[in-house]
Structures are given as structure tokens and as C-alpha cells.
Amino acid sequence: MNFSLTEEQQILQDSAARLVGQSYPFERRQRDVSSATGFDPELWKQFADMGWLAIPFREENGGFGGEATELMLLMEEMGKGLVAVPYLATVLLFGKLVEAGTEGPLRDDLLTRLIAGQLQGSVAYMERQARYTLNDTCTRASQTPTGFRLSGEKTMAFNGPAADKLIVSARTEGGQQDEWGISLFLVDATAPGLELTSYRLMDGQRAAKVLLNDVQVKSGQLVGQENKGAALLQGVINNALPGLCAEALGLMTHLTNTTIEYTKVRKQFAVPISSFQALQHRMVDMFTACEETRSLVYRSVCSADKPDSQEHLRNLHALKVITGRRGKRVGNDAIQLHGGMGITDELDVGHYVKHLMVLNSLFGDADYHQQQLATLSLSV
Amino acid sequence: MDITFSSDDLKFRDEVRLFFANAAPEASQQLINNPGTYKQGVIQWQKKLFAQGWVAPFWPREHGGAGWSATQSYIYECERVIAQAPDVVPFGLKMVGPVIYTYGNSEQKARFLPGILNGSDWWCQGYSEPGAGSDLAALKTRADRDGDDYVVNGSKIWTTYAQYADWIFCLVRTDNSGKPQQGITFLLIDMKTPGITVSPIPSINGVDSLNEVHFENVRVPRSNRIGEEGQGWTYAKSLLAHERTAIARVADSKSRLDRLRKFASCELQGGRPMIQDEEFRARFTTIEAELMALEYMELRVLAAMASNRSPGAESSLLKIRGTEIQQALHELTIELAGLYGCMIADNDTSSADIGHSFGDQARKDFMYGRAATIFGGSNEIQKNIIAKRVLGL
Numbered sequence: 001m002n003f004s005l006t007e008e009q010q011i012l013q014d015s016a017a018r019l020v021g022q023s024y025p026f027e028r029r030q031r032d033v034s035s036a037t038g039f040d041p042e043l044w045k046q047f048a049d050m051g052w053l054a055i056p057f058r059e060e061n062g063g064f065g066g067e068a069t070e071l072m073l074l075m076e077e078m079g080k081g082l083v084a085v086p087y088l089a090t091v092l093l094f095g096k097l098v099e100a101g102t103e104g105p106l107r108d109d110l111l112t113r114l115i116a117g118q119l120q121g122s123v124a125y126m127e128r129q130a131r132y133t134l135n136d137t138c139t140r141a142s143q144t145p146t147g148f149r150l151s152g153e154k155t156m157a158f159n160g161p162a163a164d165k166l167i168v169s170a171r172t173e174g175g176q177q178d179e180w181g182i183s184l185f186l187v188d189a190t191a192p193g194l195e196l197t198s199y200r201l202m203d204g205q206r207a208a209k210v211l212l213n214d215v216q217v218k219s220g221q222l223v224g225q226e227n228k229g230a231a232l233l234q235g236v237i238n239n240a241l242p243g244l245c246a247e248a249l250g251l252m253t254h255l256t257n258t259t260i261e262y263t264k265v266r267k268q269f270a271v272p273i274s275s276f277q278a279l280q281h282r283m284v285d286m287f288t289a290c291e292e293t294r295s296l297v298y299r300s301v302c303s304a305d306k307p308d309s310q311e312h313l314r315n316l317h318a319l320k321v322i323t324g325r326r327g328k329r330v331g332n333d334a335i336q337l338h339g340g341m342g343i344t345d346e347l348d349v350g351h352y353v354k355h356l357m358v359l360n361s362l363f364g365d366a367d368y369h370q371q372q373l374a375t376l377s378l379s380v
Numbered sequence: 381m382d383i384t385f386s387s388d389d390l391k392f393r394d395e396v397r398l399f400f401a402n403a404a405p406e407a408s409q410q411l412i413n414n415p416g417t418y419k420q421g422v423i424q425w426q427k428k429l430f431a432q433g434w435v436a437p438f439w440p441r442e443h444g445g446a447g448w449s450a451t452q453s454y455i456y457e458c459e460r461v462i463a464q465a466p467d468v469v470p471f472g473l474k475m476v477g478p479v480i481y482t483y484g485n486s487e488q489k490a491r492f493l494p495g496i497l498n499g500s501d502w503w504c505q506g507y508s509e510p511g512a513g514s515d516l517a518a519l520k521t522r523a524d525r526d527g528d529d530y531v532v533n534g535s536k537i538w539t540t541y542a543q544y545a546d547w548i549f550c551l552v553r554t555d556n557s558g559k560p561q562q563g564i565t566f567l568l569i570d571m572k573t574p575g576i577t578v579s580p581i582p583s584i585n586g587v588d589s590l591n592e593v594h595f596e597n598v599r600v601p602r603s604n605r606i607g608e609e610g611q612g613w614t615y616a617k618s619l620l621a622h623e624r625t626a627i628a629r630v631a632d633s634k635s636r637l638d639r640l641r642k643f644a645s646c647e648l649q650g651g652r653p654m655i656q657d658e659e660f661r662a663r664f665t666t667i668e669a670e671l672m673a674l675e676y677m678e679l680r681v682l683a684a685m686a687s688n689r690s691p692g693a694e695s696s697l698l699k700i701r702g703t704e705i706q707q708a709l710h711e712l713t714i715e716l717a718g719l720y721g722c723m724i725a726d727n728d729t730s731s732a733d734i735g736h737s738f739g740d741q742a743r744k745d746f747m748y749g750r751a752a753t754i755f756g757g758s759n760e761i762q763k764n765i766i767a768k769r770v771l772g773l
Contacts, residue, residue: 128735131649131718155734156719177651199729201722202743209734268515278760328711335584335750339513339758340538343583343590343751350584350747357714358722365715367659368649 003298005073013073015050020081026348033084033204037162044085048117053091056239057099061111068239068304072246072297079250082352084204086120088362089159092240094121097167101184101224101232110165122163124154124210125233132364134169134237135179135230139212141170147218148172150185150193153211160208161198163189168212173227184229186221203355237363238307241316242300244359245323249293251356252327255334256286258349262338273337282333289326296322310376317373324366327356383679389451396459403428405465412466413741415587419502419544425466426499435497436473438685443481443489444497450682457631464635471540472496472503475619476549479566483607483615492568495546506536506550506569506593507616514761516551517560517613521595523552523567530554530567530605532575532598538755542578542591545571551612566612568604575599585747586724620757627756628702630678633671636709640664640716643738647716654716667708674701693769696762703752703759710749714742721746 005013024043032040047053055070057063064070071092078087091114098110098121113119130136139152150170157166166187174181187194195211224232260283263274273279296319303312331353335342342349360366385393408428411421429435437453439445448456460467468474477496480488495501512519521534532552542548548569555563569576575598581590607615644655644664654660681694714721720735721742731740753759767773 126719129648129651131647131654133650136648136650156723197729197733199726199734200724202724202747203722207723209729267511268513268518270518273514276760278763332707332750336753336758339754340508340590340751343748343754345582345584345586354584354747358719361715361719361722365718367657367663367715371659 005069009069009073012070013077016052016074016077017080019046019050020077020083024081024083026082026351029082029084030204030351036198036206038159038200038204038206039085039162043083045117047085047087048115052087053095053117054115056091056096057111057115061099061107062115063099063111068242068301071243072301075243075247076250076253076297079247079252080254082251082254082348082355086122086159086162086205088240088244089123089163090114090119090121092243093123093158093236094163094165094167096236096239097123097184097223097232098186100236101222102186106220120159120162120164122157122160122166122208123168123233124157124160124166124208125169126154126156128153128155132368133177134234135177135182137169137171137182137230138176139168139170141172141183141185141217143172144216147216147221148183148185150187150212150215150217153209155209157196157208157210159206160196160210161206163208165189166194166210167223168210169229169233170212179230181227182230182233183226184223184232185217186223187215187217191215191217201358203351203358205358235307238313238316239304241319241363242297242304244362245293245300245319246297248323248327248356248359249290249297251352251359252286252290252293252330255330255349255352255356256283256290259283259286259334259337262341266339279337282337286330286333289330293319293323293326314373314376317369317376320364320369321366321373324360324369327360328366331356383451383454385451385455389455392452393455393459396456397463399432399434400459400463400465403432403465405463409464409466419541422466422469423499423502426468429468430498435468435499436477438474439477439481443477443493450679450685453682454679458634461631461635461638467629467632469502469541471505471545471549472501475505476503476568479549479606479615479619480568482618483566487603488568488606492547501546502541502544504539504542504545504548504571504593506539506548508538509535510537510592514758516757517564519551519553519564521550521552523554523565523600525554525602526599528602529599530565530602532567532569532595532600534595536593536595538581539578539591539593540589542571542593543580543588547571548593551616554609561613563610564612564616565609566606566615567600568606569595569598569600570604573598573600583748584750585744587744587748589748627752628674628678628698629706630671630675630702633702633705633709634675636706636713637664637668637671639738640709640713643713643716643736647718647736660712660716663708663712667705667712670701670708671705674698674705677701693765696757696765699756700759700762706752707749710742710746713738714746717742 054064055066059065095114141148141150168185168187169182171181172183193213193215197209201207264272266273300315300319303315306312334349338349341347408421408425411417434446437446437448441447480492509519523530523532548571550567550569551564552567553563554565575596577594579592580588583590645653647654678698717736717739720739723734723739725731725740731737
């Protein structure tokens with residue numbers, strides 16, 4: 001049993017912490033998210049130069065062959081600094097689907113460009129009526145002599161406005177709720193019939209609504225096997241969850257630390273408010289919440305080499321439950337203990353809370369995962 | 381012990397229903413929902429209430445109130461929720477009005493009460509300061525005597541809707557020598573007076589309602605002082621109890637619970653409406669039960685007020701539970717919207733274009749709702765008050 005880092009992992013953590021701590025002040029972040037794409041292309045290039053875009057890909061695909069640990073380290077630091085880059089959308093979702101579901105020159109070309117920071121991607125799977133269920137898919141893919149014709153609507157494609165290419169889920173067979181019959185397709189952002197509407201999320205990042213009006217795709221644009229797209233997508237999402245929650249942990253850690261610092265300098269009744277026991281206990285609870293979340297991040301990282309095991313799936317559900325619930329608690333308390341200042345747009349606290357809320361609703365909130373956990377743990 | 385309605389009460393209820401049916405509250409509510417027409421909507425609705433004689437039902441009759449019983453107030457609020465009619469803005473009607481008719485002189489009553497009632501004067505509250513939040517008595521804004529005037533210098537913060545205000549009621553320091561609570565004076569200040577500047581404080585919900593108000597050598601006639609110099613703390617304290625009762629917002633929460641029920645019947649997951657989701661049902665009914673308790677807690681306080689007792693430290697209890705329930709409702713609503721609760725609607729894209737009609741509003745309500753446990757005396761301070769004054773700890 002060993003929870004310590006290797007020398008290489010330590011170096012990765014240090015360099016990520018350096019970038020966040022030294023060259024990414026909050027003002028820069030605010031400027032970045034107000035741009036049309038919601039991030040700074042220069043920063044993305046820096047991620048590429050540091051080799052961070054290569055972390056989760058296999059070495060034969062030009063990647064770093066990193067395991068869940070490396071991803072966790074990078075994303076926790078990104079959380080601490082509230083770094084606005086489309087890492088989840090382009091690397092962890094789009095990139096990992098490309099790696100798992102395409103082959104040959106197509107895969108080589110896409111991954112090479114992606115790792116070099118020259119390709120932005122987005123995965124359009126979410127539908128209006130589906131809430132958190134992946135399988136609930138109405139978008140149709142009908143057979144044509146050369147491939148498929150896609151029609152339907154996807155509501156929230158992260159990084160959609162900046163994406164050069166999208167991966168879209170559509171139903172080739174089966175009923176609306178069936179897992180079987182969903183296929184994934186690689187589509188150019190400029191494909192005829194594809195219509196993107198850009199909008200902002202509360203944490204500043206950009207998403208797009210995607211309308212597909214008879215978009216023609218060739219059979220070579222199929223990602224993974226026909227009809228088996230849901231399982232492939234679910235696998236890629238599961239792979240991203242420890243990193244996603246590590247980012248949430250980074251946010252929670254910053255919120256806790258900044259609250260502790262604030263209460264030490266804010267004076268009321270002629271004393272720092274940190275001297276009040278009622279507030280001390282609240283901050284102890286925030287600290288405990290971070291430690292609990294960290295423990296479950298580690299736990300799911302440790303089982304990530306057995307991605308399809310019941311044990312790993314239980315770990316992932318528990319991780320989302322606790323990150324969701326404790327994250328909410330930490331966010332609310334951070335605002336409350338900052339008093340009126342916590343309500344202002346000027347302070348970073350509200351922005352950390354908003355990003356935390358987005359992460360905690362992604363791929364299912366705590367309630368959703370609690371029910372999934374119950375299905376695994378309490379099956380009769 | 382019962383709250384059975386008498387035949388007079390039932391007659392009153394019919395009268396209230398008829399009023400709401402004819403007064404088109406939804407038109408005003410629509411204006412209020414849009415930040416650009418917010419003030420217009422508030423005033424439009426207030427004038428309708430004023431014409432009906434119901435704008436300040438809790439005020440004594442001789443000052444323009446309706447002299448309602450606690451039961452009548454309760455009936456009115458219930459019907460207001462059903463009609464989805466707006467509540468009044470509290471600063472004039474619920475906050476400074478009662479101070480003026482209780483502690484003001486006859487000249488002040490004649491001068492200020494009509495404008496508060498008919499909606500021609502918009503008031504804001506100048507209490508908190510950058511260094512005086514929970515510790516309100518630490519306020520530093522100074523008012524120095526100069527002839528027949530006070531000269532005011534300092535800053536007030538978190539001033540809701542100061543940008544619309546014609547008047548501000550302020551706590552200012554006129555004496556530094558004694559305990560902090562002594563030497564505080566209650567002043568009414570015309571917002572058009574030279575030396576006042578208002579700077580907006582952008583808040584986390586993206587709506588500009590908060591401000592900082594700066595005073596630089598602002599001359600205020602002595603005739604704008606309420607009561608005695610140095611007694612402002614006493615006057616404000618009685619007002620704070622009213623404010624706390626008002627921010628329990630039981631009726632508003634009942635109306636939110638109703639809307640939430642409707643949203644949940646339309647929101648699907650895996651083809652099933654969320655109203656059938658076990659976790660949702662448990663959370664919904666927890667809030668429902670708590671709100672049922674709060675409603676009776678409020679009725680008990682109202683009944684005490686009706687028999688001419690000022691709401692005591694019990695009003696702190698209403699504030700704590702009322703705001704906690706509001707936040708639980710905000711939370712459940714935004715979480716029901718799922719990821720659609722994270723989107724920001726703008727001129728090109730509405731909530732309904734992307735996901736569900738209530739997502740954007742749920743986000744705004746959630747974010748601004750975080751302030752409810754902070755303002756009006758933070759909930760931590762309310763607990764201190766109860767510990768000290770009710771439990772004698």
C-alpha cells in the first residue's frame with residue numbers, strides 16, 4: 001500500500017502548480033472566459049508544449065501513457081487555479097473517443113493534431129428530454145447508400161463553439177431508451193446541415209446547441225462499432241470521472257483555504273471572526289469534506305486499472321455522490337462565511353462555486369449517482 | 381385553539397379573490413421579472429394596491445393601514461400566492477414606514493407617509509458598512525452638527541436598489557464617547573442631495589441590485605432626524621424585528637413549492653417524470669413539511685403582533701428557518717433543471733431554446749438566494765440572539 005507519488009508524478013504536479021500559482025491570476029482567467037471561445041488559445045498551446053494534452057493517450061498513439069494518477073494531479077491543480085481550458089471536452093471526451101473508436105491514418109492524424117494543440121473537439125450527446133441518462137436518444141441516423149444521414153437536436157455540447165470536429169451520438173436502431181442501437185459519428189463543424197448556437201454557462205465556459213438537419217456522413221466516420229456507441233461513450237465518461245472530481249477537489253480546497261484566510265483578517269466585534277467557535281466548526285467541516293473527497297478520488301484512481309469491475313463502478317458512484325454533496329456544502333459555506341463579499345462578482349469565491357456546480361451536475365449529480373449506487377449495492 | 385374562518389373571514393376571502401381576478405397581477409409580475417422594467421412593475425402593482433387601500437394592511441388605520449386581523453393577513457397571503465401576485469418592496473412599507481409612524485413627529489408623518497404608501501417615493505436602507513456587517517453597531521458614517529444641518533460623511537454598502545431610490549434611511553454616528561450602540565442617530569436623507577454617489581456592486585447572479593452609497597459632506601436638515609439624537613439604535617432594533625418577519629417569505633416559498641411540483645411533472649429522466657423519482661419526492665416532502673411548520677410559526681408571531689406585541693426574538697427563528705427553506709427550494713429547483721440550470725440566457729438564446737424554461741431563472745434565484753442567510757443579520761447572528769434573549773445563555 002502506497003499513496004505517495006513517483007518522482008515523475010511529483011514533477012508533473014509541481015509544474016502544474018507553478019503554472020496555476022504564478023502565471024494564471026484570477027484577472028487573467030476572467031479575461032479568458034469573456035472571450036468568444038471562453039479560453040485563451042495561448043494557454044492551450046502552453047498545455048500542448050508542457051505535454052499535458054498527451055497525458056491520457058497510449059504511447060503508440062503519441063501519448064504519455066499516463067494513468068489516472070497523472071490526470072488526477074493535473075486536474076486538481078487546474079481546479080485550484082480555476083483554469084479555463086476545454087481539457088475535459090477536447091482531450092478526455094473527444095480525444096479518448098477518437099483513440100478508442102477510430103483507427104489507422106484517421107486516428108493518427110486527429111490525435112497528432114489534438115496533442116499538438118491544433119485541434120479542438122466536442123462531444124454532442126445530451127438531449128433535451130434525457131436529463132442524465134445517456135441512452136435516451138432521439139436523434140436519428142438513417143442508412144444511405146454511402147453511409148448515414150443524421151437528424152435531430154443536441155442541447156449542450158461543451159466547447160462546441162470552438163470545436164473543429166464533433167462526435168455526435170445518434171440512434172441507428174432500437175427504441176428511445178435502449179442502450180443498444182446508439183452509434184457515434186465524427187462530424188466536421190462545417191458540415192452542411194449542421195447548425196450550432198453558442199451560449200455561455202454560469203462558469204463562463206461555452207457550449208453549443210447542435211441542430212442536425214440531414215447531415216450526411218460516410219460509413220468511415222463511424223466512431224466505434226455501429227449500435228454500440230452508448231457503451232463506448234459511457235466507458236470514456238467513466239474514465240474521465242476521477243479527473244473531473246479531482247478538479248472539483250481542487251476547487252473545494254481553494255474555497256476552504258481562502259475562507260480560512262478571510263476569517264482571519266475580517267474583524268467584527270473587535271476580533272477576527274475566525275475566533276468564533278461556531279465558524280471554526282464550519283471550517284473544520286469544510287476541511288473534512290475535502291479530505292473525504294480526496295480519499296474517494298484516490299480510491300477510484302486505485303481501481304481504475306479494472307475499469308469494468310463492479311468495485312470500480314461502485315467507487316465512481318460513491319465519488320460522485322460525495323463530491324456532489326460535500327462540494328455543495330463547501331461552496332455554500334464559503335459564500336456564507338465571506339458574508340456580503342461572497343455575493344459579489346468581484347471576489348473569486350462565487351466563480352469557484354459556479355464551476356463546482358457545473359462539474360457536479362456533469363454526467364449526473366449526487367442524487368443520480370446515489371440511485372446508481374443503490375442499484376449495484378442493493379440489488380435483490 | 382383553532383384557525384377556523386368566520387363568515388366575515390370568508391367574505392373577506394371572496395373580496396380578495398375578486399380583487400386579484402380584476403387587478404391583472406401577472407402583467408406587473410412580468411415587468412418585475414425583467415431587470416429593465418423592474419421598478420415600473422413594482423410601482424404599477426403598488427399603485428393598484430394603494431387604490432384598493434391594501435398597500436400597508438399591517439399599518440394602523442390612522443396612518444393609512446387597513447387594520448387587518450392576523451387571520452385576514454394570512455388569508456390575503458394565501459390568495460396572493462394562488463394568484464401569483466407580487467409582494468410589495470419592503471424598504472418603505474415594511475421598514476421605514478413603521479419607524480416613522482412610531483417614532484417620527486407629526487410633521488414627518490405628514491411629509492413621508494403618503495409617498496411611501498402611494499409609491500411615489502422609493503426608499504433604500506443605509507445600515508451596513510464595509511466594516512460594520514454582523515457587528516452593525518460598529519458603524520462609522522459620521523453626522524456632525526453644523527447649524528441646523530447634519531453634515532454626513534462615510535459609506536454604506538449592500539444597499540439594495542439604491543440606484544432607484546429617492547430616499548435613504550440611515551444609521552449614522554453622532555457620538556463616539558459611549559458604548560457603540562449609543563451615539564447612533566436615525567436620519568432620512570434625500571438621495572438627490574449633493575455629495576451622494578451610488579456605485580453598483582455586480583453580484584454573482586448577474587443582476588445589479590446591490591450598491592455602495594458614498595456620502596461626502598452631505599448636508600441633511602435636522603428636521604430629517606427621527607426621534608432623539610443618539611437613540612437611533614433603539615428605533616432600528618424595533619424595525620429589524622419587522623424586517624426579519626418579512627424575510628421569512630412563507631407565501632413566496634409556498635408559491636415556489638407549487639411551481640416546483642409543476643416543473644417536476646414535466647421534467648423527464650429515462651422517460652419517467654421526475655415527480656416519480658424517489659430521491660426527488662423525499663427532498664420535496666421534507667421541504668414541504670418544514671414549510672408547514674414555518675407557516676404556523678409565522679402565524680403565531682402574527683397573532684402576537686396583532687395583539688399589539690412587537691415581534692420579539694422569535695422573529696429571529698422565522699428568519700433562520702425561512703431563509704434556510706428558501707435556499708433548499710432554490711437548490712432543489714436548480715438541481716431539477718440538471719445541466720440546464722447552468723446555462724445563461726441572453727438576447728439570442730432563451731432558457732427554453734436550450735433545455736427547460738426554468739433553468740436560467742433557477743440559476744439566478746439560487747445564486748442571489750445565497751444572500752438570504754447573510755442579509756438582515758446573518759443567520760449566525762440570529763442564533764446568537766436566540767441563545768441570549770430566548771434561552772438566556
